[in-house]
Amino acid sequence: MRKLIVVLIITLCISFGDNLETTAAEEKTVYIMEVTTSPKKAAHYIKRHHPRMEVIETFDILLQAVAVKGTKEELEKLQQEPFIQATHQNQQYKALYEAVPNKEVFQNAYNPAQFNETKYTGKGIKIGIIDTGIDLEHEALKDNFQGGSDVVEYNDEPAETEEGFGQTIHGTHVAGIVGANGEIKGVAPESDIYAYRALGPNGFGTSVQVIAAMEKALEDGVDILNLSLGNTINVPDFPTSKAVNKATEHGVMVVVANGNDGPNDWTIGAPATAPTAISVGAYKHPMTEVSLWNERTKEKTAIFPMTGLEFWQKETTHYISETLNYTDLLLINETNKTELEDMETSNKMPRGIIIEAQLYEESFFANYDIPIAIVENADKLRQKERMFLHVKTETAKEDVAPFSSRGPVAMNWQMKPDLLAPGVQILSTIPGGYEMLNGTSMAAPHIAGALAILKEAQPTWTNEQIIGALKTTARKLADKRPIEQGAGLVQIDEAIHTSIIIHNPLLSFGKIHRFMDERIIELEIENIGDEAETFRFHMPKKEKGVTWHLPMNFTVGPNEKKTIPIQLKMNRTQIRDGIYEGYITLQNNNDTFELPYMYMLNETQQKKIDGFQIKEQPSTSEEDTYEFEFYATETLEKVDIFLFDTENYILEEKIANFDQLQIGKREGTFQLQNGEIILTNRFVFVFVIQLQDGEVVYETVDI
Template sequence: MKLLLALILAFQAPRTLIYPPIPKPTQETIAIVLLEKPHTEKEINELIRPFRDVKLRRVFREAITGFSVQGKSQAIARLAGNKQILNISPVTQYRVQTEGSVKIIGGDAVRSIFDQKNQRLTGKGVTVGVIDTGVDYTHPDLKKNYAGGHDLVDNDRDPMETKVLGQATIHGTHVAGIIAANGKIKGVAPEAQIVAYRALGPGGGGTTEQVLAAIEQAIKDKVDIVNLSLGNDINGPDLPISLALNRAVDKGIVAVAASGNSGPNVWTVGSPGTASKAISVGASTPTMEIPSLLIEGSRNRLRIQPMEGSANWALDRSLEIVEGGIGRKTELNQVQGKLVLMKRGTLTFSEKAENARQAGAAAVLIYNNMSGGFMGNLDTQSSIPVGSLSKADGVILQKKIKQGLSARVLVAEERDQLADFSSRGPVTGSWEIKPDIVAPGVAINSTVPGGYLSLQGTSMAAPHVAGACALIKQAHPDWTPEQIKAALMNTAKPLVKTGGADSSKATVTAKTGSYYRTFEQGAGRIQVDEAIKTASLVTPSSIQFGKFSDERDSHKAVLHVENTSERSARYSFTIPNRVDGLSWRFPLSFTLEPHEAKDVMVELRVDPQIFKGKIHDGYLRLQAGARTIQIPYLYVLEEPGYPRVMGFDFAEADKPGQYRYEVYLPGGAEEFGIALFNPEDYRFIGFLDTAVNVKKGLIKQDIPSEQLPAEGTYLVKVFAKKANKEDFIETMIKIGEKVD
């Protein structure tokens, strides 16, 4: 999608937006078709022959059993009536979501461990597929590791990064360097081989079809691990990419996916980080100095997220704070030597920073124009500090500015905190815990075309895990993807919220801090050295008991406990702290001989008359010899309040003059629509699109030019009605105007 041509801004309307009843429902699109059993290409052509407006594009046999088609939406919808077809899903857009961090996860400690061939653990002999924007295989730190690849955008064998001016990409090269750089920078597994799959093209965007084709090719190439530092914000377990990753795992490939950068709210994890069998990765902070703003005469202490390319925030004096609008030069006439607060939007971060620098500002803070915080990158190195604030903190600071207060920047060392931007779970519908684990994803230095750059995001966290998997695979070549995932999760370090608390302490108290929720961090931050040395494995490595619905209900989970060591070991569960209305049943203590395994049952009983929580989660603790294994669990007592409408995106389509939207409905809808309003007086203008009896899943539709309103900015209400309940998103869109 050409996202630069359409802007979506979070917007909270000051009053209810009223629209009339939707009209009765009546264009060409691409869709993924899942089949019940494999078909030859000839059989598929026969299947779609009756539908003149439907054309076959690709056949998938490895990643999924199915094919992609292009044609009129109505014809594709009729195709769904064939009994051989399981599901039809419109394609969606996917986008790209170091030395210090390698040490944190135990990467340096691993170098003293040897594999079965008496070789140091460096990832040697292991192949990692990087499904991304391509890789600059000429980079001196990657030339030794590059083992070929495929371009699924241009359909050739050259997966080089896009070099087109204005749309050049660097993301895949950065990811590859974190995994296996072997030069000035050392990746987690510096001798692993990298196979590049270019599935995201100019500007870092790609489609479901391209990513599926990359997974398909990686399976054919028999890579050991695939890394997908890409995704969307659709929280659903049933999207084609998620299903394809599950299939890849079934075929023996370890699948690693970024959870997304839409935190800190819950229900924000996106596909493919929602894939059940993949390792979904959130982002934590390495050891770093984090600035915060202390407002004089106030208890408010606002956390600053430094932008990549910012000067050091170690300011040793009080600064007057002034408002700078959105950062235009005309708004910065009186900022000499002051800290300037700007609102995000219209201008790029670099333009805002440069305008402030030229006006003599001492520092710049940019606050979000939608809920939550954000991370940003400057195009060039700035000579003044530049950082971001959450919307809430920006509002606080605005109020303090009117009081004429000054502020001082305090810098404190922070380590092993969950990054604000890291997407949280759980997964809608399946109630699975995602992400599974976290890894460093803030201020990660790695390779880019022509040099090195520090970036942040779960895109940087995921390749730490992919590299860790390569080390484990070298040490234990016979382990399955499930065992490798279990080794990382069973030995992870659960992270503790806030200020210097240490989760290694036996007791986490209100004074020392509290654990992040399981659906925020999964099992915790990876410790690859511990994972390689683990003497026991427990699978599955997290438990989702599902949804309790009866008056008095119980759910059971079977855990497979394996002694991977050469010594016998004794195992026993620790009974969780008492909670009224909850009761646990565990097996008695047991002993396993070397390489012996056993299935044990854990039961949770809930009395809904006593326990009133909607979601309950925590960690079960299994004493395995001298080590304690923590197993995340989660259950849902009542249908939680997750969003019934999500992932709305609006942008220019492939054909000139047309626009495209996509939206995900986790539970479907009896009525769905996109209503347009005048943003000035909230007057209803018309419907952009409507539908009735919509199945759950992703909706994607092109809007021809004749159905579009005049160029301009509009307030839209995207709504879904089901069982007399309406959920909606209110947002702003621009039509026909280019936006930076």
């Protein structure tokens, strides 16, 4: 059992507003139930024949479903009705961002207007933002705000949650990246912004709220939807992912943040996992970094200037101490920060102050005109009572942000993200002002704005052509893998003026199952120019057990679309386990296109079980059971589930077992034989998994 590692987190259903109410007898739970009949008819039937149930929402655009709330017994009775097709627990979603440490010093800020170097402004394009709401009176947003709704408190004013009530700023920041038109300008400053508040206090919401907001956006006729939200469940068929796919069928381009759980693989979460989602990773633009260099140890410690930028960027030698006996740089800790109250009356005023990020408070130094910097980890600065360190300033190269989630997607093995956009130190609107934030939440609205620019610039193009153009002309970052960057960093102007569109250029060949396997991807190349274009492939680097079959030369005529087969043959006995990825080079007379590809064999980092949740907690009755669900991300020979006590190292009892699991969702129930056990965080669920080749692996789930 010592080998067990925590690879999943139980996400218990959290609902907001009315969803937190409980009855005296038992807590009520919200489910989304897909139905075979009309959702409105189903809702009417439920109200008549299950009067204790509450119908929260009906979905008839993106899902054929109803959202209901009731006790365990009521839900069990409802599930027996023949029109109930599938049941999904109401998932929690959150805004995907983090605060930037040096909020007051904008020398490394990225202004969203930099992303759009064209003359186009997105004029008249409708962009729906599913988020925490918007500052309805913000000077840079109020003229572009054209409507929306609040599905948290159910009104027509999707305002941010106010201070003191779980204040939010996220939706306003996202909206500013898309279409601010004031002191700060967005990517598409003349686009029409429609805001839908689906994430309530502290930036949290549920599946029901997200899907309800998406349906209202489609009713309002939006052209583009931005979802800077997500969870950690890496499966492609959650209800929100299904809703994204359906919205695409309705002619809406849907942009989704890839997630902030990088840098490991397999960290993308729903709904970015949806096959038709334009999922976006975060690009880190080149920026000036300041660090303190220890000549003796050859180590550098990054610092983040808060005030006094000129002081911190001057390359000189400082000595640093945690006492006021020296007057150069003072390193603040929990103990000595109280001594600062005496600084102004002493002769020991330091020239500069460094403080650990977790101790920093903006109000703490409000009365001191001293250069201030913060440090994430001060341990390297505490090696001696008095240390001499040299200031270094350097420009860090562009990169994929380390927090940006990576693919691939479990179950369908799709490559994600699709594209990259700026997501580090993004300066945009917040209620009452402006601020920098980090996150794939900030990257996604850059793409939403880019789509609006292309839709304005090329009004005759289809959605598929617009998306294909962005992917075709994206710039590959050097030394970065396909599952880190997808097609690469979007270049709006190049996309507008391209004469070649490669549709679905991310070549995901999937997982190898047979000893001798063969995969073919039909690559569509469209020439929208007036002259014929001749193309040639460069054969990928030869690898043992892998054979590519590519046409050496082919021509695509003007205004012609041609399908080109990309064939990959693999000998499983000659290939090691793992993810294989790279780029296929395609050239014509004027351009070079780098097509990312990926395939895998028995990837060990991939979770075999995902999305495990306890659907119902037992009531006081001894007869009540726990209900649970999970997803098998690949075909499994056998799965046994045990309850393990981490304090006493005791395997308490076996709670369930499954044989011959196919890919997809599984449900079950269990009763604890030991009636004295109360499921707290001292317990974990242990999955003992036998793979098809006989290997046994272990995965655990926290409570």
